């Protein structure tokens with residue numbers, strides 16, 4: 001195909017590309033983009049994340065049209081969306097089910113990166129933009145959960161804001177900035193509403209950065225050895241467009257199953273009771289995707305200790321490209337990591353289960369052991385394995 005500047009003006013793409021090089025860009029970055037030949041289904045989760053984010057933003061815009069960010073009307077406005085507005089239940093279910101799909105994909109996407117060593121050079125910035133996205137999505141999900149102004153919205157936010165209070169020096173100013181006063185009330189609800197939808201659009205911007213970084217360093221693959229010749233690659237279209245497209249159909253079937261048949265599966269019944277600051281629910285539980293961090297928060301004997309450990313559990317992921325200095329990428333070729341990383345995955349799941357149960361002695365022990373393994377894996381095993389391990 002001739003280059004755009006040689007195409008005659010009568011060619012629609014030649015005319016457009018000379019003024020705004022969009023077709024050339026799409027052809028280079030999406031149609032002919034060289035991909036390793038051996039990617040497995042775990043490489044489709046990035047596409048699932050983009051599609052789910054699109055559903056979240058579209059459904060969120062419709063919800064925002066009918067939602068009222070006022071503590072006397074918020075709960076009723078959400079009930080009206082669910083019960084009276086045509087297809088309102090569907091839009092809300094799409095949004096609520098979307099959060100579950102988004103976090104499930106996010107954790108699998110991250111786990112894939114850990115297993116195949118996709119955080120290693122030259123992909124450190126790609127990894128860091130991904131983690132930045134995860135933090136932004138967590139903040140957005142937290143703010144969004146307060147909006148229906150149910151019992152769990154109120155008391156869950158109270159637990160988090162108490163934890164924020166425990167931060168030395170900046171804790172009080174930060175929580176006052178969020179709350180607009182001393183307590184969780186109207187000003188806070190309004191601020192969290194603005195934070196929720198502003199962050200959603202900021203996330204779109206960071207996704208663009210994440211994908212741009214990916215297109216510079218290109219995809220890793222299960223062997224961890226980058227292709228060295230065009231014969232070892234395939235163009236993105238039609239090979240990966242059809243493959244991701246097929247996987248996407250299966251993914252959307254699961255998402256639709258959740259939206260249409262099990263909309264209440266993962267939500268807490270207490271959130272269908274309007275917030276009441278005078279009645280504390282018997283058991284304050286987070287949604288499943290925050291449960292591992294909640295378990296860590298509770299596992300420490302002090303509030304500040306819990307906050308440091310919960311923050312630390314994420315900080316080790318940011319430091320990972322520098323904690324693990326081995327040049328071998330996939331865990332499949334690293335005998336120590338092959339053992340230790342699945343245990344770290346199991347610890348994360350155990351922490352999640354513990355976070356969804358009342359803090360009895362037994363669950364506290366489970367949380368502490370699982371948390372200890374999480375830190376041991378990243379802070380001891382990974383640096384040690386970088387030095388001592390003999391690749392298989």
Ligand code: HEM
Pocket residue numbers: 042043044045046047049050053106109110113116118119123126127128129130131133134207210211214218219220221
């Ligand atoms: C909304 C959030 C996110 C979106 C939309 C997103 C999107 C994508 C897409 C489309 C790809 C290429 C396809 C694929 O490899 O699956 C990708 C690759 C990648 N992402 Fe993400 N991502 C997100 C979050 C994250 C997070 C939380 C991390 C982990 C810290 C991460 C780390 C990576 C890495 C390392 C790659 C390259 C993987 C490889 O080639 O082996 N991403 N991302």
